[in-house]
Amino acid sequence: MLGQKMYIKLIIILALAFFGFALVFPSPFNKTIACLNKRVLHYTGIKAPFFPVVPFKLGLDLQGGSYLVYEADLSKVAKKDWSERMQGLRDVIERRINFFGVREPVVRIEEGGGRKKLVVELAGVKDVDEAIKMIGETPLLEFRREAERENSSGTQKEEMKVSFVPTKLTGQYLKKARLDINQTTLEPQVLLEFDKEGAKIFRQLTAENVGKRLAIYIDNVLISAPRVQEEIKGGKAQITGRFTLEEAKKLVRNLNAGALPVPIKLISQTTIGPVLGRLSLEKSLKAAVIGFLAVAVFMILFYRVSGFFASLSLLLYGLILLSLFKLIPITLTLAGIGGAILSVGMAVDANVLIFERQKEERKAGESFARTISIGFSRAWPSIRDSNFTTLLVALIMFSFGTSFVKGFALTLGLGILVSLFSALFVTKTLLTLFVDSKIEKIKWFWV
């Protein structure tokens, strides 16, 4: 009755449906498996594996959270060092956020208008102002060396004004800071230990500046400027300033949490309260279901049984899309859901094109089987062209950059691709099932 190819196609479809369902709604499946395991396990030794329970990854605007944009002040840094500094900045901020226990932060570097920015995404953070404060309190640690000064032809009375210029050695190379009490003066001091890179740089700095002063700046304030006695190979330094014990302790704690290599400024902040986030999520899900139902009803009314199959393939399309969201994973935002819902409407496009072609072929007197194959093949150029333009726009939008646009373009593009599959493969297979069957003969079932 059915060719071998058809069987394979059918099995693929059913398998996809099954796994799609299981991935998106795992609990009923897992409950059944648990039941089965208990009973069947007795007799065999085999335990069926559970379906993985993969939660959806929700974006900031759906679970609540903050989106912070910092601008890095790279004015004092040589252009060739920019990306290295930004990397250091990124690492420091991430370390600091982790240090204070924020779950799954996202810290990344962005560029815009020739300026480097740092984007921090904090999902589900309860106290955003705490987070902002803690980022803002990151100390800026810099080592500066004496600038070359002109040989003054003046008298000895003239004070040589010393100015310091920045060097490569900044907070990003700091491995550890420790509190110490100077044995002789009983003053608190802060011991710095650099990482391997930092130790190298420090060694070179000290070697080049023997006899001169190296200034230690924290948050642009000169803390101390000891004279270099000799080249320091161990990568350790100490800061003696006029600290109180409390100040020293705080400095050590702050430095250990991460010290900035460049100053940063908060230029944009977006916070969505979790209440609003959850509301948005619920509402958009409701809209998705209603939209889907409306389209299904319309398709069935207008295209009857073919429409019914289109709705089925639409359902499968939804399951596949949601599974992809879980597996890849794609962070769902409000825009993303909007894009996915929109792609549902466009997914039906392909089906409509095919069905209209089929109607024409039917009118021209072709057999049922032929209307299917001609309908699909003749409609393909139109489907390809029209979806291509939307895909093109989605691609351009994706490279736009803002997270809203990116999320929307991604789900829209993905939705279109999956919908092409569902319309061309699934609907066609379902329809072909009925070729040469009794049901085919029932005229009013079809269009």
Next chain:
Amino acid sequence: MFMYIPFIKYRKIFYCLSGLLVIASFAAMIFFGLRFGIDFKGGSSLQVEYSQKRPPLEDIRESLKEVGLSGFSVQLSGEKGVILKAKELDEEMHQKVLAGLEKLGDVKSGSESFQSIGPVVGRELKEKTKKVVFLALFAILIYIALSFRRVSRPIKSYIYGIAGLIALCHDVFIPLGVLALLGKFYGAEINIPIITAFLTVFGYSINDSVVVFDRIRENLLKSGHLPFEEVVEKSLNQSLIRSVNTSFTTLLVLLAIFFFGGQTLKLFSFSLALGILLGTYSSICLAAPFLVSFLKARNKKA
């Protein structure tokens, strides 16, 4: 359903109708101006929900003035919500404003949404948006020219591209005019989501035009001996149902989002729906007739 609508015959009506709408939209844009949101202008927006009783507007205004805020606007939203818009607020100011609001009443915890965008960011965004829009338009024009290179008679393939672009402009200007109107009377603001909607309309409008052109192309290849006008008329009527249905399904979905999808997506879904509606109309009633008019005008000259 045997309808035959003589689109081409009555194209002058469509030209007039569309022309009027576009002119009205331009007027709206010039007189009312387009209202851009903080994504582009910079500034801040704070939103809270009170759990019990919402304090009266005057009290809120007083509290804000006390904290030292000036040049702000306060709106009441829904039954218990308050929306405050002001210039960029640094974190310290933000906390002060929030504290002031909390003193006036019981703010539902977790209901606060805050956004503060520096003017530099807004400017950069504007530049970026312009670039993207031009890039999209350019890409679309090339795409159409390429996909229609085989049909060079009786009119050159790039004419199709121009027709598509005319339809596109029509589909974008009119919603912009509506947005200007909504901005003036309802305070509707243009932010990133709206730009996204417009970019999608680009794709969709061209989409629709391409499908119609596709049919014309197919019929031209089949019955090249028939006069161009007749071929186009036939193609339009053949693709009418198809065009309407595909837009209709998308519109159904957008309506669902508009009514059930929550406040944030309302303006977005509205703009998108309007654009798509116009897109369908323009592909059939503007873009295709334009091809005929162009041919006629060219032949008249010859």
